[in-house]
Amino acid sequence: MKAKTLRKNKVNVITLGCSKNLVDSEVLMGQLRANDFDVVHESNRNDASVVIINTCGFIDNAKQESIDTILHYAKKKEKGYIDKLIVTGCLSERYKPELEREITNVDAYFGTRDLPYLLKTLGADYKHELLGERLLTTPKHFAYLKISEGCDRPCSFCAIPLMRGTHVSRPVEELVEEARKLAASGTKELLLIAQDSTYYGLDLYKERRLASLLSALSDVEGIGWIRLHYAFPSGFPEEVLDVMRERENICKYIDIPLQHVSDHMLKSMRRGTTEEKTMQLIDRFREKVPGIALRTTLITGYPGETEADHEAMLQFVSKVRFDRLGVFTYSHEENTHAYQLEDDVPQDLKQARAEAVMAVQQEISEDINSKKVGQVFKVLFDRKEGDHFVGRTEFDSPEVDNEVLVSAADHYVRVGDFAQIRVKSTAAFDLFGEPV
Secondary structure: OOOOOOEEEEEEEEEOOOHHHHHHHHHHHHHHHHOOOEEEEOOOOOOEEEEEEEEOOOOHHHHHHHHHHHHHHHHHHHOOOOOEEEEEEHHHHHHHHHHHHHOOOOOEEOOOOOHHHHHHHOOOOOOHHHOOOOOOOOOOOEEEEEOEEOOOOOOOOOOHHHHHOOOEEOOHHHHHHHHHHHHHOOOOEEEEEOOOHHHOOHHHHOOOOHHHHHHHHHOOOOOOEEEEOOOOOOOOOOHHHHHHHHOOOEEEEEEOOOEOOOHHHHHHHOOOOOHHHHHHHHHHHHHHOOOOEEEEEEEEOOOOOOHHHHHHHHHHHHHHOOOEEEEEEOOOOOOOHHHHOOOOOOHHHHHHHHHHHHHHHHHHHHHHHHOOOOOEEEEEEEEEEOOEEEEEOOOOOOOOOOEEEEEOOOOOOOOOOEEEEEEEEEOOOEEEEEEO
16 A cells, blocks of 8 residues: 555546547646645556546547546555545446446446536536636646537537537527637637537527527637537538638548448448539638638448448548548447448458548548648647647647647747748658748
């Protein structure tokens, strides 16, 4: 047993999963700080008396990572390195009874909407006046802004509604106020996130209000970039494109997860669209917002996916030439509509198909990048790493997209600031440049 040197009022928060989970952790830490707790995020030191793990339960790999993390800290608790272990988030929302039965060395499990109860367990009060205030874990120059919670879509493969509930939009005024506070503390880029940003406003205002939200956020002084993520293709409010074209600080960038293109796959996935409608939407994006960067995600190995379906996806990627693209292999999730289907594509074939899609995308990205040599881009610099300053153009989101590298030996740029950078050379997923 380790001799106790723990700080009784110190909490270490561990975040797994997506940016939406990260915002939840930031809100949790803001509440703890307001209750006079000493709070750290993903600290490697063993001096916190309490560890809170904010879990992900999205797909198999994410669930396994969450379980492994819980077991890791449960062992630390057994050895006396921590006093209290709390688990929250999507995995415990979805599997709380099983987790309580299998991993007993956890003090309490909470779901995705149990923050007041979690705080109460620690002797803290939920402070309603802190609405929108949080302790940022990102560099202060960019922040995620969660515009809604939950999802009303019936997608066959997705377990998110099981963990996050139905769609709930946050009021425009509340989001604008949060954006103002973030801007006042140095935030220059807002990354709008939701389970489904296309649906924003329908529950509150009985109409889609994403365009008016973007306009209102665009007026917030100090915000240089606003970036739109997770737009569902069916029912996309096209007035958003007008605002994007007209407002200089709204990035010409949309993250629109399409998942597949084969009509019979889309029907089985319950996506509410077709290949023809998808192509028409992409054409309107590019017509209304010249130069727009499109990011998508696709799924390989969904039940019943044939070689012909896979070939259709490859041809689609080649034809559309997305600026950015990611691929998931299908995960057979309990209590989803697709769970009734046979998971009939072997995992190695799912992976091979995913790699084939990414090989096509790598060639596309390399070609698109090569045409940027000599051009000048506005770049926001996130960090200094090794011998380079590392930043992004308006066409790139943190962690998932391309980066711009500037030699630190030859040039200086200030992290957290914008700079004009001329591209000197390129790679498949990176640009190399110098300040103008």
